[in-house]
Amino acid sequence: MKIKFNKKLPEKIFEEKDLLWTLIWLTGMSLLWLWDILFLNAPALDRFETAFFNTFISGLLVILFCALLAYSIGFAFEYLRSRESKVYIALSFITDLIRSIPQIIGVLLGYMILTLLINNDVVSGKAFQLIFISFCISLFVFLEVSDLIRERIQYFKKSDFYSAMLCCGIKESRIINREILLKNSLPHILHKLISVFGITIFLLCSVDFIISVGLSTNVSLSNFPPTLGSLLAKLDSKQDILAIGTVLTDLSYFPKLFFEHLQGVSVAFSIVFSLLCVYKISNGFIKRLD
Amino acid sequence: MKKKLSVHFLSIGLVAVIFGVLFFLSRGYRTDYSIEPGNLIKPFIESAPVNFDDPADRAIFEESLRFFNPDNQSRNDSIVEAIENYRAKLLRSKKLKAEAESFKLDTEKFYSIISMYFQFILVFAVVLILAYYGTQTLALFRFIKMKQNKQSYLVEAALRSRELIKSKTDYSSYKSYLQILKPVGKALLKGFAYMILFSPAYVIAYSFKTKFDTDTVLFMIILGIISNGLLINYANKFYNFLLSESKKGYVFTGIVKNLNALFEYGSQSGIKPSSIFKIRKNFSGHILDHIFINAEYQYIQTIKEQASFVITGLIIIEMALNLQGHLSYEMLKNILFEQYDIVLLIVFMIFLLVKASEILIDFIFHKISMRYENKV
Numbered sequence: 001m002k003i004k005f006n007k008k009l010p011e012k013i014f015e016e017k018d019l020l021w022t023l024i025w026l027t028g029m030s031l032l033w034l035w036d037i038l039f040l041n042a043p044a045l046d047r048f049e050t051a052f053f054n055t056f057i058s059g060l061l062v063i064l065f066c067a068l069l070a071y072s073i074g075f076a077f078e079y080l081r082s083r084e085s086k087v088y089i090a091l092s093f094i095t096d097l098i099r100s101i102p103q104i105i106g107v108l109l110g111y112m113i114l115t116l117l118i119n120n121d122v123v124s125g126k127a128f129q130l131i132f133i134s135f136c137i138s139l140f141v142f143l144e145v146s147d148l149i150r151e152r153i154q155y156f157k158k159s160d161f162y163s164a165m166l167c168c169g170i171k172e173s174r175i176i177n178r179e180i181l182l183k184n185s186l187p188h189i190l191h192k193l194i195s196v197f198g199i200t201i202f203l204l205c206s207v208d209f210i211i212s213v214g215l216s217t218n219v220s221l222s223n224f225p226p227t228l229g230s231l232l233a234k235l236d237s238k239q240d241i242l243a244i245g246t247v248l249t250d251l252s253y254f255p256k257l258f259f260e261h262l263q264g265v266s267v268a269f270s271i272v273f274s275l276l277c278v279y280k281i282s283n284g285f286i287k288r289l290d
Numbered sequence: 291m292k293k294k295l296s297v298h299f300l301s302i303g304l305v306a307v308i309f310g311v312l313f314f315l316s317r318g319y320r321t322d323y324s325i326e327p328g329n330l331i332k333p334f335i336e337s338a339p340v341n342f343d344d345p346a347d348r349a350i351f352e353e354s355l356r357f358f359n360p361d362n363q364s365r366n367d368s369i370v371e372a373i374e375n376y377r378a379k380l381l382r383s384k385k386l387k388a389e390a391e392s393f394k395l396d397t398e399k400f401y402s403i404i405s406m407y408f409q410f411i412l413v414f415a416v417v418l419i420l421a422y423y424g425t426q427t428l429a430l431f432r433f434i435k436m437k438q439n440k441q442s443y444l445v446e447a448a449l450r451s452r453e454l455i456k457s458k459t460d461y462s463s464y465k466s467y468l469q470i471l472k473p474v475g476k477a478l479l480k481g482f483a484y485m486i487l488f489s490p491a492y493v494i495a496y497s498f499k500t501k502f503d504t505d506t507v508l509f510m511i512i513l514g515i516i517s518n519g520l521l522i523n524y525a526n527k528f529y530n531f532l533l534s535e536s537k538k539g540y541v542f543t544g545i546v547k548n549l550n551a552l553f554e555y556g557s558q559s560g561i562k563p564s565s566i567f568k569i570r571k572n573f574s575g576h577i578l579d580h581i582f583i584n585a586e587y588q589y590i591q592t593i594k595e596q597a598s599f600v601i602t603g604l605i606i607i608e609m610a611l612n613l614q615g616h617l618s619y620e621m622l623k624n625i626l627f628e629q630y631d632i633v634l635l636i637v638f639m640i641f642l643l644v645k646a647s648e649i650l651i652d653f654i655f656h657k658i659s660m661r662y663e664n665k666v
Contacts (some may be wrong), residue, residue: 097301099594100644104602105637112625202490202519209492210609210622232493244497268493275488275519283526 017284025277029270035258036266044236044263051231052270055204058134058227062200063193065138066145071181073142074149078176095143103140103199107207110136114224126225133204133224141199145192152185191286198278205229205271232267240264291656298649302642309638316630317395331372342377395632403632406617407639410604413507414643417514418600422593423569424521429528430566430582433536437553443477484522491517491603492610510607518603524596531585538584541577550576587662590655597647601640 014020036045073095080088098106114132117123123132153176156162165175181189208229224230231237240261246253257265327335334340334351341347355366441449450470486494491513515521535541545551550559565573573579608618617636624632 093297093301096297097305099598100301100641100648102598102601102605102640102644104605105640108625109637198519206490206492206518206606206610209490210606213492213610213612238496241493241496248498268489272485272489272493276484279488279519279522279526286530 016288018281018288019284021277021280021284025274025281028273028277032266032269036262039259040262040266047226047231048263048266051226051228051267054130054225055201055227055229058130058137058204059197059200061131061134062138062141063197065135066142066196067189067193069138069142070145070149073146074153075176077146077150078153095146098140099143101140103137103203104206106140107133107136107203108210110139111207111211111224130225134200137200137203141196141203145189145196148188148192149181149185152188153180156180156184187285187289191282191289194278194282194285198275198282201228201271201274201278205232209233228267228271232264232271237264237267241268244268291652294652294656295649298645298652302645305638305641309634313631313634316634327376328372331369331376334369334373335376342373394629395635399632403617403620403636403639406615406620407636409507410617411643413510413514414597414600414604416511417604418593418597418647420511421515421520421524421596421600424515425524425528425596426571426586427566428521428525429532430571430578432525432529433532434553434555434561434566434578436533437536443473443480447471447473447477486516487522488519489517490610491607493517495607495611506611506613510604510613513607514600514603518599518606520596520599520603524592524599527592528585528589531588532581535581535584535588541581544577544580549580553578587658590651590658594648594651597651598644601644605640 012019036048040048073091077088077091080091110133114123114129114136117132118129123129156179161179162175165179166172205228208224208227209232211224212230212233232241240257241264243253243257243261244265247257340351342351352366352370355369356363359366447470450473454466454470494517495509495513552560554560555563559576561573561576561578565571571582573582605618607613608616609622613619617639621633621636624630624636
């Protein structure tokens with residue numbers, strides 16, 4: 001039996017950069033994982049796997065929360081705008097206020113609230129903590145998606161098909177949900193959500209790094225679920241990162257990075273490589289839309 | 291503009307009221323650092339005439355426990371362990387209380403925070419200006435490269451390798467290999483640059499430096515610009531504006547009316563590489579000039595977002611690198627010692643900075659819009 005090889009598949013992957021970079025990311029991370037299985041000690045490998053899993057679960061949760069929040073707020077804006085409601089003014093005011101709070105401050109405030117809840121035994125369990133953290137992050141990043149939803153609705157409302165459908169007796173909510181958002185805007189929203197995933201990894205890792213470095217030296221406020229950021233803040237990981245600087249003065253030290261300093265190097269590489277790939281996937285995706 | 295200004299001032303007023311109330315409430319709040327011994331050890335701590343700091347007293351105490359309660363050794367061990375834990379907690383609590391005292395908000399502290407705030411504003415302004423310049427330059431560079439239809443370095447290397455194999459040229463000639471190695475080298479450099487641009491500030495900082503002092507403002511500015519994906523993400527946004535402008539009708543009209551539209555470097559009707567790097571970008575006589583002006587106008591509103599992200603980046607740098615004597619590190623320390631009045635003050639100051647930059651950007655946008663609408 002002859003196996004037919006589809007010659008168009010590699011070409012397709014090469015031309016569609018989002019697919020190419022997804023493949024690059026998956027290959028890169030799989031190779032790193034295999035390398036770590038071979039050369040990283042078992043406890044460190046376990047820590048790395050848990051941190052990686054938590055970080056990416058949190059990223060996915062933020063995407064989910066963002067989509068829900070953005071849809072609700074975007075839809076509410078459109079509903080209230082056409083009715084010239086005072087709630088509309090209040091809602092715009094609140095969203096503008098959220099926009100004026102730097103994301104890192106907002107997320108840090110979220111962590112402070114979580115700490116208080118944990119210390120007062122209101123919440124417990126790593127899963128809940130991860131969900132809470134993800135929700136806090138999504139509160140400060142969802143506006144980009146919400147703005148896009150509003151833009152798309154307003155853009156299509158000016159088109160003839162919108163008035164024509166209203167004349168035909170089709171409900172406004174159905175036109176917005178089905179015709180505008182689902183049929184004509186889904187790829188744009190997906191593109192935005194991919195970017196949100198990148199922002200989440202960056203924010204989560206940064207806040208966890210800050211908390212682990214700045215707050216845990218004297219007082220252990222709470223034990224948050226380990227992420228790539230908190231793992232990078234551990235003393236042995238930081239020493240591994242410092243070793244990268246040694247290579248600049250002593251090139252012969254370079255191979256040691258991949259054996260003796262694997263934990264920190266793996267974590268740093270995972271963060272940076274994932275951010276780069278998410279950026280490329282997002283760009284490739286929008287290019288394909290064009 | 292008046293409407294926008296009133297919304298800005300209203301939100302400042304509202305936040306000021308909320309923070310004001312929280313500020314005065316938090317001034318009454320003081321962390322309770324007292325530690326209570328558990329029921330198991332309470333009688334020994336309160337009434338036993340034992341100095342637990344003295345090793346001899348501790349040994350006698352353990353011996354006494356064994357003597358009076360020989361059948362329950364596990365309970366004796368638990369008592370000893372619980373006393374040790376209690377003493378450790380007591381020591382830490384005393385230390386925390388002493389440190390927290392030095393974090394109280396008084397006039398001296400207030401002035402010190404104000405001075406840190408002005409330093410933060412200065413660094414923010416420099417980083418924002420340089421990041422804005424970098425954003426435009428990088429986006430233009432990418433846009434021109436796209437217009438030149440240049441393929442990626444790796445594809446170029448692959449094509450040259452294929453040519454070399456097909457043409458059956460002299461394989462011993464180092465020049466033919468150099469032609470392949472050159473784009474590979476460029477691709478590696480590009481990859482390295484990407485890794486730097488996408489690295490969070492703390493990854494770069496810990497890779498290059500082991501100790502961070504208060505005189506690291508220059509280092510902070512450099513990190514603020516190149517790290518955290520700031521430059522690459524906002525250059526991408528500017529690039530998208532350039533791209534969407536280049537597809538508009540006026541561009542084709544301009545080309546028909548004999549504006550230069552060649553994007554090659556060096557030729558008479560092309561682009562001068564030096565004009566990409568100028569502070570005031572000018573491509574007079576070229577269609578890119580019009581594309582750039584329109585993209586720049588649209589990008590103004592995005593600067594608000596960029597300003598907020600610059601602040602996020604600077605906060606991350608100051609906190610993650612434990613830059614003592616800097617505003618964000620001060621905030622982190624005060625979170626640690628639960629001095630929430632100072633935390634609220636610093637957060638409000640940062641909020642004011644974001645608002646000030648938003649007002650300024652709205653004002654600039656309004657001025658430029660008035661000019662374009664012939665209302666000036």
